[in-house]
Amino acid sequence: MLIFVADADVSWEFSDLIEAIYSAPTYHLVFEGCLILFIVGLLFQHSFLPSKRRGGSGDRLSKAEEDQLIAEWQPEPLVSGDPADEALLASYQRCATSQVGRSVTYSDGRTLVNFATGNFLDFIGEARIRDRALASLRHYGVGSCGPRGFYGTMDVHLHLEEQLAKFYGCEEAVLYSYGFSTIASAIPSYAKRHDIIFADERCCFAIQQGLEASRSKIIRFAHNDTAHLEELLQRQAEHDRRDPKKARVTRKFIVVEGLYVNCGDICPLGELVKLKYKYKVRLFVEESASLGTLGATRARHLRGGRRQRAGRGSDSGWNRECSGPLRGFVVGTKYVVDHQRLSGLGYCFSASLPPMLAAAASEALTMVDEMRGERTARLKSVSDRLHQRLLAELDNLWSVEGAPMSPIKHLRLHRCTGENSLPALEAACAAAADAGLLLTVARYVAQDLGQPAQPSIRLSVNCNHSDSEIGSLLDFLKSYATGLAKKCFQQLNISRKVRPWII
Amino acid sequence: TAHSDPNPNHVYFNSRGIWATYVIFIFITHFIVLSIPFISMALAWTLTCQIHNVITYFWLHWEKGAPFEPLDQGESRTLTHWEQLDDGVQFTANKKFLLVVPIVIFLLTTFYTRYDQIHFLVNALSLVLLAIVPKLPQLYRVRIFGINKW
Numbered sequence: 039m040l041i042f043v044a045d046a047d048v049s050w051e052f053s054d055l056i057e058a059i060y061s062a063p064t065y066h067l068v069f070e071g072c073l074i075l076f077i078v079g080l081l082f083q084h085s086f087l088p089s090k091r092r093g094g095s096g097d098r099l100s101k102a103e104e105d106q107l108i109a110e111w112q113p114e115p116l117v118s119g120d121p122a123d124e125a126l127l128a129s130y131q132r133c134a135t136s137q138v139g140r141s142v143t144y145s146d147g148r149t150l151v152n153f154a155t156g157n158f159l160d161f162i163g164e165a166r167i168r169d170r171a172l173a174s175l176r177h178y179g180v181g182s183c184g185p186r187g188f189y190g191t192m193d194v195h196l197h198l199e200e201q202l203a204k205f206y207g208c209e210e211a212v213l214y215s216y217g218f219s220t221i222a223s224a225i226p227s228y229a230k231r232h233d234i235i236f237a238d239e240r241c242c243f244a245i246q247q248g249l250e251a252s253r254s255k256i257i258r259f260a261h262n263d264t265a266h267l268e269e270l271l272q273r274q275a276e277h278d279r280r281d282p283k284k285a286r287v288t289r290k291f292i293v294v295e296g297l298y299v300n301c302g303d304i305c306p307l308g309e310l311v312k313l314k315y316k317y318k319v320r321l322f323v324e325e326s327a328s329l330g331t332l333g334a335t336r337a338r339h340l341r342g343g344r345r346q347r348a349g350r351g352s353d354s355g356w357n358r359e360c361s362g363p364l365r366g367f368v369v370g371t372k373y374v375v376d377h378q379r380l381s382g383l384g385y386c387f388s389a390s391l392p393p394m395l396a397a398a399a400s401e402a403l404t405m406v407d408e409m410r411g412e413r414t415a416r417l418k419s420v421s422d423r424l425h426q427r428l429l430a431e432l433d434n435l436w437s438v439e440g441a442p443m444s445p446i447k448h449l450r451l452h453r454c455t456g457e458n459s460l461p462a463l464e465a466a467c468a469a470a471a472d473a474g475l476l477l478t479v480a481r482y483v484a485q486d487l488g489q490p491a492q493p494s495i496r497l498s499v500n501c502n503h504s505d506s507e508i509g510s511l512l513d514f515l516k517s518y519a520t521g522l523a524k525k526c527f528q529q530l531n532i533s534r535k536v537r538p539w540i541i
Numbered sequence: 542t543a544h545s546d547p548n549p550n551h552v553y554f555n556s557r558g559i560w561a562t563y564v565i566f567i568f569i570t571h572f573i574v575l576s577i578p579f580i581s582m583a584l585a586w587t588l589t590c591q592i593h594n595v596i597t598y599f600w601l602h603w604e605k606g607a608p609f610e611p612l613d614q615g616e617s618r619t620l621t622h623w624e625q626l627d628d629g630v631q632f633t634a635n636k637k638f639l640l641v642v643p644i645v646i647f648l649l650t651t652f653y654t655r656y657d658q659i660h661f662l663v664n665a666l667s668l669v670l671l672a673i674v675p676k677l678p679q680l681y682r683v684r685i686f687g688i689n690k691w
Contacts (some may be wrong), residue, residue: 048655050582055652062656069665070651073644076673080640083632088681230615253614284691287618381610 125464126481139163140500142476150471151507153497154478158331158445159406159413160502167401174397182390186213186379190390198391198400199367205403208369212378215391218244220366221324223384225293226252227377228320233289236270236319238262240300243486245293245324254291261301264309267292271317290319296328299496300480300488302440302447304332330406330414331445417501418443424499424508431512435519439494448480448494449515455523460493466518467495473514547612551628554635563639567593567646583654587664590650594643594667601626601639602675603689619691623675624682631678643672 089098099107136143139162143149161167174194184190195213202211214220225248229235233254237245240261249256257274259267278285292314294305307323314321368375368382378385391399406413425442432438434454440447451458451466463479470477480496482489546552553559571589574580580588601623611617617625627633647668654660674680684690 048581055655058655059652063658066651066656066661069661070648073648077641077644080632080637083637085630085632087630088678226614230618232615232618251614253616281691287691 125461125468125479137163140502148471148474150474150476151503151510152476152500153503153511154476156327156446156498157500158327158417158498160500161402161405164402164405166405167398170401171394171398174394178393180394181392184390185388186385186390192390192393192396194393194396194400195390198396198403201400201403202367203369205407206369208375209372210375211367211369212375212382212385213391213396214366214368214382214384215388216384217326217366218247219384219388220368221245221322221326222248222251223382224368224378225249225291225322227381227383228374229254229289229291232287233291234274235291235293236267237293238295238298238305240298240303240488240490241293241295242299242324242326242488243483245295246487249293261298262303262306264306264313267310268313271313271319275317290317291322292319293322294324296323296325297332297444297446299327299446300448300482300490302444304328304441304444327446331417332414332443413501417445417499420501420503420508421445421447421499424497424511427508427512428515432515432519435523436515445499447497447499448490449497450492450494451519451522455519456526458492458494462522463493463495469518470514473510475511475514546628547614548607548617548625548628549609549611550607550617550622550625554626560638563642567642583657583660586650586653587660590643590646590664591667593646594671597639597643598671598675602671605689620682621689629681631681636676640673640676643668 133145134142135145136149138152138155139157140152140160141149142152178192178194182190182192182195186195199211199213202213203209214223221244225235225245229252231253233252234257235249235252235254236257236259237249238261239258241249257270259270274290278288292310294307294310296307297304305323310321313319366384368378380386421444422442425438425440425447428436428438428447428449434452436455437450437452438447439450451462456462460479467477467479477495477497480494544552567589570592571585574585574588574592577585602621605621606618607625623636627635647664650664651661654664
């Protein structure tokens with residue numbers, strides 16, 4: 039046995055080694071022969087791609103199935119002949135000649151009170167912000183000409199990020215240049231293929247794009263229903279108990295919006311934070327409409343939630359509505375948020391926010407700070423008053439969706455008034471324009487899963503809307519709906535006269 | 542070198558000089574083992590063979606994912622390095638090379654150990670179990686008894 043210690047008896051001369059081949063045991067030579075044949079066979083193998091490469095079941099369509107699918111395919115027309123889209127196309131012909139602020143002037147000379155676009159704190163047209171933007175324009179030029187990592191970072195960006203972080207009471211903020219891509223980049227930079235995301239079913243389209251890009255397992259829970267969410271989290275916890283190794287590498291997230299743009303509701307943040315700590319889930323709050331509009335209560339919730347631990351939550355806001363020029367940002371703890379500087383695709387591969395807009399946003403935030411929530415409080419009271427009046431005066435004419443203090447409300451025609459269809463609502467908006475009000479029907483992309491079953495008119499309240507403007511809105515809504523209801527009643531009466539057995 | 546693949550693990554083994562680097566690593570290991578004065582030639586070769594098989598097993602077939610964050614949205618998190626090489630294509634030149642090298646080392650080892658029985662058993666077992674079987678396309682993405690799945 040040729041083992042450990044160098045043995046003087048055994049010869050290690052090369053010629054002796056060659057001779058040893060002749061006295062080798064047969065099984066050994068057979069084994070070696072097999073290996074050499076294996077190598078030779080290997081050299082003649084062609085390379086191929088196994089069908090279960092991407093982790094799928096390995097199914098491939100047979101030629102017959104492929105042919106059948108190709109034969110069945112019918113191309114869709116490039117332009118749909120949907121008549122409801124005529125109104126949408128017509129709205130593109132409208133030409134505004136003033137800034138789209140609290141009121142808008144159009145080329146036909148009419149000035150309409152703006153209840154359509156989100157200008158909650160009335161910063162559009164604010165002289166101070168405009169002057170700061172113009173000064174930055176003269177200093178920096180228009181665009182930043184590069185992504186953040188490639189000559190696109192300027193002092194205004196860093197200053198704005200610091201300001202945002204301080205405003206939210208968080209450690210760090212990351213600035214994006216396009217609002218939509220903020221949440222659509224933030225979610226996939228943290229959630230990957232084998233992770234689980236619990237998302238509210240009425241989330242906006244940007245969030246849905248982010249969820250799809252993440253390739254994670256998406257579990258939707260009923261809108262604002264924390265009981266349902268807890269039930270789903272409980273179910274997931276049981277799955278985890280059964281397979282702890284898998285659970286250890288699975289990241290779980292909850293994605294909600296602070297103020298749902300599609301519903302006007304506010305998310306139950308306090309309960310969500312409790313669930314977050316109970317089930318060890320990371321929380322994404324998309325605050326595009328709630329920045330500066332919901333005020334101190336929310337800030338308290340956020341800070342309270344985070345003070346308990348190092349804070350694995352993160353807030354994301356793509357804010358193009360509230361402080362005008364700001365495009366998008368994510369705030370949270372430094373450890374969490376810094377990850378996006380390399381992994382947030384919208385941050386790394388898009389040109390950074392134009393310095394003019396960054397400066398303007400910075401000015402807007404300063405104004406919000408200086409006013410110490412004055413405009414926010416005003417906005418909340420205006421929204422609340424509008425909500426109370428809507429409920430009181432338009433009870434059987436319009437149905438209102440949205441929280442009382444939310445600046446976004448959705449109106450739908452009540453059953454008694456008539457059918458709540460897209461053409462009917464578009465007609466209402468056209469009539470509103472004649473009455474001096476700018477209203478809009480909420481529009482969605484066809485693939486948007488968060489769009490409601492019933493179309494609606496989306497009202498956006500401005501903190502500086504006067505009582506008379508609100509009054510004229512309510513008067514119009516009441517008169518229009520009453521007119522509609524009368525017509526509907528008349529038609530019903532006519533049909534009753536013709537066919538008296540219908541009650 | 543720049544490439545469009547979201548996971549550099551797919552393509553780096555096509556770089557110039559990687560094969561030579563791999564062989565040089567084996568040589569260095571072998572020389573270190575040979576420098577230990579009191580072990581015999583046979584043991585030195587067996588040790589080299591074993592160390593090579595064990596280290597390549599852990600490098601290629603045990604550790605999953607990548608030491609950096611690839612842009613593939615988490616696809617490679619559950620894949621071993623062997624499964625990531627060449628993006629899952631079987632029997633590429635790289636994979637044939639990595640299959641042949643342990644066999645060549647084994648053949649040299651059996652030659653230098655003068656066909657001893659114990660050495661043969663040990664080396665053959667590690668060759669087949671650690672070096673050949675995990676590299677076969679039949680075991681692509683297979684996790685026996687769910688070991689190392691997550």
